[in-house]
Amino acid sequence: MRGLLKMKRLIELFVLFVLAPLCARCVNLPLNDDVLGLIVFKADVQDPKLKLATWNEDDDNPCNWTGVKCSPGSNRVVELNLNGFSLSGRLGRGLFQLEFLQRLSLAKNNLSGNINPNFSRVGNLQVIDLSGNNFSGTVPDEVFTQCGSLRVISLANNKFFGKIPDSLSFCGSLIAVNLSSNQFSGSLPSGIWSFSGLRSLDLSDNALVGEIPNVIENLYNLRTLNLSRNRFSGQIPDGIGNCLLLRSIDLSRNSFSGNLPQTMQRLVLCGNLILSRNLLEGDVPEWIGGMKSLETLDFSGNNFTGRIPSTMENLQYLKVLHLSSNGFTDSFPESVMKCQSLLAIDFSHNLITGNLPPTGSLAKLQFLNLSGNSFVGPIPETIGDLKSLSILDLSSNRLNETIPDAIGGAVSLIELKLDGNFLGGEIPSSIGHCSSLTNLFMSQNNLTGPIPAALAKLSYLQNVDLSFNNLNGTLPKQLSNLPNLHMFNISHNDFNSELPTGGFFNTIAPSSVAGNPSLCGSVVNKSCPSVLPKPIVLNPNSTSDSISSSLPPSNNHRRNRNILSISVLIAIGAAAFIIIGVISITILNFRVRSPTSSSSAAALALSIGDDFSHSSSPDANSGKLVVLSGELDFSTGAHALLNKDCELGRGGFGAVYHTVLRDGHSVAIKKLTVSSLVKSQEDFEREVRKFGIVRHQNLVALEGYYWTPSLQLLIYEFVSGGSLYRLLHEASDDYVLPWNERFDIILGTAKGLAHLHQSNTIHYNIKSSNILIDCNGQPKVGDYGLARLLPMLDRYVLSSKIQSALGYMAPEFACRTVKITEKCDVYGFGILIIEVVTGMRPVEYMEDDVAVLCDMVRVAVEEGKAEECIDSKLRGNFPVEEAVPVLKLGLICTSHVPSNRPDMREMVKILEMIKCPSELQEELG
Template sequence: MRAFLKMKRLIEFFILFVLAPLCARCVNLSLNGDVLGLIVFKAAVQDPKLKLASWNEDDDSPCNWTGVQCSPRSKRVIELNLNGFSLSGRLGRGLFQLEFLQRLSLSNNNLTGNISPNFARVDNLQVIDLSGNNFSGVVSDDFFRQCRSLRVVSLANNKFSGKIPDSLSLCGSLISVNFSSNQFSGSLPSGIWSFSGLRSLDLSDNALLGEIPKVIENLYNLRTLNLSKNQFSGHIPDGIGSCLLLRSIDLSENSFSGNLPQTMQKLVLCSNLILGRNLFDGDVPEWVGEMKSLETLDFSRNNFTGRIPTTIENLQYLKVLNLSSNGFTDSFPESVMKCQSLLALDLSHNLIMGNLPEIGSLRKLQILSLSGNYFVGSLPKTIGDLKALSILDLSGNQLNETIPVAIGGAVSLIELKLDGNFLRGEIPFSIAHCSSLTTLFISHNNITGPIPAALAKLSYLQNVDLSFNNLNGTLPKQLSNLPNLLVFNISHNNFKGELPGGGFFNTISPSSVTGNPSLCGSVVNKSCPSVLPKPIVLNPNSTSDSISSSLPPSNNHKRNRNILSISALVAIGAAAFIIIGVISITILNLRVQSPTSSSSAAALALSVGDDFSNSSSPDANSGKLVVLSGELDFSTGAHALLNKDCELGRGGFGAVYHTILRDGHSVAIKKLTVSSLVKSQEDFEREVRKFGIVRHQNLVALEGYYWTPSLQLLIYEFVSGGSLYRLLHEASDDNVLSWNERFDIILGTAKGLAHLHQSNTIHYNIKSSNILIDRNGQPKVGDYGLARLLPMLDRYVLSSKIQSALGYMAPEFTCRTVKITEKCDVYGFGILILEVVTGKRPVEYMEDDVAVLSDMVREAVEEGRAEECVDRNLRGSFPMEEAVPVLKLGLICTSHVPSNRPDMREMVKILEMIKCPSELQEELG
């Protein structure tokens, strides 16, 4: 064997260092360098599944070999992907000859030994993935000496030890680092915290130590941070709040301590926050409810105290809540009952007391653990409504009522643990309906009566502990038919008679039956008295199925009704307000259509070409024209004002016309139709001038206005691209907006609204028909501030006039006691986001139902189907890592509680951070 290995090495050396240069000089075939390098690599490994069978040293090029990819132009090897090829052995020198190699993946094999620092000689390497092997030893500091091109490195799931090389700090282009599940120790290279492009950092399951520095704020592109299962310590720095794109944080199983920094509430995109098994203390802050994207919240095994914060109810996407093994006090937090997406709830081993709540509203719950607390009373009667519940652990409390028959409704139960309480009564026969049950612990209670024979129907039972109760009677013989029993402990009860024979009971431990004086059989060393068989007596009044006849009536005849969501009810209520408002406005407009007003309009239409000027005139017929922007020439062209052919559309405040002035300048003129509601001329001009000076590239500019007592005109810049509504819902299949166009529209709209709010102007009327698109595809927000022209912000008028597009209206419009603020705009913007991403209208009316977009998206996101919400016209042509966070942001904006909605400046910042550079997409693609 040694001679063979020696000969093999000589052959490798000959090929690589003698034959290759010789061939290059004689034949000048540069591609042979790649061929020879790969052949030498193949010679150094074992290939039991012959995955490398296509690698033939006689080929002129390796570009058709399995796992090899070449550049279309140079025909040189740029990628080697041997993931999961079952290769073993060591890495030879051959790979270092692939001088144009960009991506190397040898993951999930059985490769061993050290990794050579010669990898640093391959200048073009962008991706190195050696995860899932058996590499060991120290990683040389030279390994990262020449890493200027390196973007992704993974050494995960190996046996590397020692320090992480300081030379890693030289790799400033890294976007993903994964050194998890090794034996690395010591502190981290300080340069890691300056990688501004880093998106994923996973150092979990090592022996690393140190603190997270304040400069973590430099990692503003970071999406995933996993430092779990190490020896890190200290406080979490405030700088973590600057990492606005963080979606997953796992710091569990370390020695972090202190309070949580308040800046963490800015991490509104974070879906996983796992801090279990640390030394954090104090109260869990109320602001945790601001992290509205949370799906997993794990603060288990810390030193938190006080009450569980009520703001938990704001976490509508929360699926896992684990606060176990802390010092929480008071009663069960009712706020948790509003987290209806919960799949797992663990509050075990705290100091919580009082009665258990009715938990039937948590219909999706699969795991409920409240053990080790001080709960009293009975199990919830609604326990049977939890059809998905698989684990129920209420052990170690002070429950003192009976086990409800309703427990049989929890048909998916796998584990039921009620031990260590004061439960009384009998084991309900309905437990037979829990057909998947494997674990049944009811020990150390005051349970009486016999073991129901129905228990023998639970064929998956493995572990049963009924010890230390007052159970009596004989054991059902059918128990011997249970095929999977491992433990059946009935010790310290009052059972009598003979143990069942056969199966598990032939080898049952004596300790499992001790403490039952009246039991007999070989296991307890007590012979059973002979008993003559009783005569059979048939009861003519008995039923064929005593168990089923005594069960509660089934619920198979439920009424099949469609129950409208809260948002749908709001929409219907708003529709009623609209009808009332439209009737009111119509009556008011009819009242102002006097001969005087008609003549004024007619005079304007006839004389507008001569009377419009840049001077102010109080004359009622010619009116007062004020130009706010530049030198507009109104000497011609305005004759088209009342021409139906030039009408662009009609909205809540009036019709809009397109007019071209003599100098070729296009303007849009809005003719207001709420004359009787408009304020006095003085108030009108003051308000118009306020939002007339608000200028921003994403706002439609107001260029002037015209006033008479019976006619008011607003003169805007003309935006040629039409409305967002038309582009989303009326465009042909050839003109569908791309994802980048949609994202730019969302971001631009957010910037426009943020500027409005900074200028103390509330829009009140956010909807897609009020977002105009210019020739460059940039959005411009129109119709802002018009509500300020009304003498008072009457909610019925607002509902009918400016909230005419149902679905955008914030819930507070229907409540007179809630103040109308800029958060109304945020709500409408959230609906707009959902409309742009999905391509669907905010409200769809069907034959016998109302479909509310926000409800549909929220349900899909909660069920993990967010990608299904994206407009079908975009399938396959959008980045999921942008679309899903944008959808979630839209849902956060549509919170029914105004204070829970972010402000528009925060929205702009988050949207800018979400946008992923195209080159990074290609890199990760």
């Protein structure tokens, strides 16, 4: 059938391009080649939204068709603009018929395939815009061999790779080049720097290398220069100062080094100067204040030192000032306070000292981050004058005194971070005026007093951390009414009340309330004292007259009965209430259990013994089996499920067994060996259901669980390929895990962890033995969420349960003052990357020493010997341009500072960017 369709297509093309012109000439009829070309183009693409419905092959010309413009004199097509038409398919030969075409724009579609080398023969093109599609492959050199009239070229946001063709140097008439967001590599064609008419050059988000030559001075018409997110190096050349018309410069996320060239002070028209995440050094020169057109100045993530220049006050148009993660010293420059157009200030992670400056003059300010410095003294009262401020981060400084009531004046606050200071006093109730507040972090201070009731009015609150303070008193019960809470950490304070009930507080993590000795409630496993009516105590020595004086008049017999009933009825009533409650709960449980679940639970219980012997079995009615997905057949007569011969392995949380159910379905069953630490049945089921609903192709799926007071089982899908640890360290000498499979394992694991974190689940126990490989070679992350089954998420308990993960554990496990977050998983993942790339265990025990893999690799990379760290078993069969960046990425993940580690979503994006071009070509071929 496919052959017939192909033959039909060839016949159509033959008729359109050969017979039709011949027949037209035979009968002397005019024939419009533009109609033919566009109809053939239409036949090669899919048009799901029928945007090309007006294209009719019976028309004399296409000048009234959607997206088509013709020359008024000749009625020939000069412009084809199909932006955002949702077209898919490939570019066929139809466009080659448009011999007068000048402007071609196919941006924001789903077109794919390679670029035809004869593309340059299309008309007399001045504008080519193929951005925002799925084009791939290399760009043939022939595309630019006839480009004398080309003015604008955009191939942005596609999947092109390889070298930018040298023939681009022939296109001397270009005024705009945009090749951003592809996978181009190598150096630039030298001719680009001689395009004197060039106004815009955007090569961002590729893998280009090399230096900017000083001949950039030839680009004296250049307005926009964007080379960000590449691998350019060397110094910024002096010649850039001759590009006097530059309005925007973005060289961020490269490896540029050295000082800023003095010639940059000539760029007085420049509005955006972004040099972040490079290796630039030295002082920021005073002449920076002469660039009076600046609106954005971003020098973050470099090695600048010294004072921030006082000439900043001249930048009256400045809106964004980012100088974070450098080595700036001295006090905060008051000159910055005179830049009254500022919207965002980020001076975080420097060495700035002294008091915070008064900020009332910055009426437009929306973002202020001064965290990670050494500021002292109070928070200024003028903070309340910042009515537009949405983000305020003063964390990790040495601020003291109290939080001013004026904080309530910053009514637009969404995030307030004051953690890691020495602030004292009470939390001001005025914070209730910040009605949009979503994130509130005040941990690790010296705060005292109760939580203000006004906090319960902030309905947008999602994350609150007040841990490690001296807060006390009772917790406002209205907190349970907050509808959006995800985290509320009050651990390590001195609260002395009952936890609120309802809403978020029914599932609050025990770690969030730990360290409050007087706190009570089910979460802390401590009952609250009951308030009961005082018993009536009768004096046995009193006379009947004295007794009768306190009771209604009656005979002695009636009087004795009343005395008895008062003391006894209370006990009888309480007992009756308890009995009725027990009966009700029993009936409800019986009704909830379906016949299938009951019989399955019975079969499962009868086939499992705690000591794996057939002689003893728990009561079938005491177990509860829950199936989370599909149906598991634990029908009567099933063989023993937990057989020592079927044991797959053991870890900190229990042993795992492989079994085949009666219906032929393979499962892996984990028998938890932490029964003394596991929560109550209610808490156990709640936590298991949470991570049981997490589903992803790179996560081992939980299919069900089984509970008795003495035995807990988790039922997982069976992953047949074994663990990554076995493939790396226990396979035969003849077996070598190929590089492309290693990369896929790293990327798939990253995707699984990213999904976990998106589902608010921390793994806590990343290691190669917990990464399983399925029959298709894809990784699946297992053992996630198990730490949540512990009644207290205590660091000591955690580290004792995952001690087999030695070498993967983030350093903050040993530091009680540092919060355990998803960044712990990122650290473990970084170690996993290094393990996969090097083929070595995270910790190697030798006769007289212990070798820590991460430290060894870090030293090698710093010495320029990264390539020597790649697993020797690969024998050079790996792409260096892919393996070395992946190895370095692993080191970045193992930073001792959690905030310096990327999150897992960023990791997925970075890994996809690193992916080797040669492998992409194979996949697309």
